[in-house]
Amino acid sequence: MGDVKADELPELTFALPTIPASAGALVRARNDRLLILKPTYKGGWTIPGGIVEIGESPWDACRRETREECGIDVTTGRLKCVDFRRPRHDRPGGMRFLFDCGVFDDDVLDTVVLQPVEIAESRILPIDAALPLLSGPVRRRVRAAWKTKRVRYLEDGRTVQGVGP
Template sequence: MGDSRTVTASGALIRDDADRVLLVRPTYKPGWEIPGGAAENGESPLEACLRELREELALAPPVPLRLLVADWVPAGDRPGGMRWIFDAGVLTPELIGALRLPPAELSGYEFVSADQVPDYMPPRRARRVETALNALKRGCPVYLEAGEEPGL
């Protein structure tokens, strides 16, 4: 039986000056993620993203966060709910050098090109990041359901 809970989670699309995407490696599960995590009780998606960036990377984004993707994920083996991706800008080499990872939560980070993202993440999450990159270029956020644009 699937998990019927719902969770709001927010992530940040962060790039370097070569337009590569920042991914982090959690210690508590396999694979890579964009920085972010679940919202705490009463916390907005934006507040959750900012808190996670402080906690995971000791980072205050260099730009105001802008919504790129809202993705409704149905419940399954894991909780469903909304997943949000915000644009957190481009990090200078100085900001990259100042990143600090909590060793109990993250074992590393890497900047990867857009075409490498599917090598690091499951297909649904990789599509969400690809959609965020496209939304950034188009200048408008995108709504998804289960990682796909709904064909209404």
């Protein structure tokens, strides 16, 4: 067996698995209130956030999406929840990162500027009033992250047996 030259090797091609990721922001107000947004492109309410773009970190995506959707610059955050969503026939699944971006004063939250193409309305509601308005997966992440001091790991929005907070 002689030496084989690199250009004589067959080209190997394979696809690495891709897992879509998104990042969301808990933008809190005093007295246990939460900023929620009403998207134009789907039903229900959500929190600021969106898809992690190629080359972007989840934290960078959280900050960019919050700035784009409601005009708020978040400069600090703490990872509060990671949720693995299994793919289904109608959605690709993926990883969802949720950051607590701190408590903002009302004078800052009064300056919210919505991105009208994506966001129809915003509200700042007590957490107990906000949670029922959020879509199921977002609601479960927000509920899991709201008071905890540790990062929570979820799968499809639910705690996983054997994985502690």
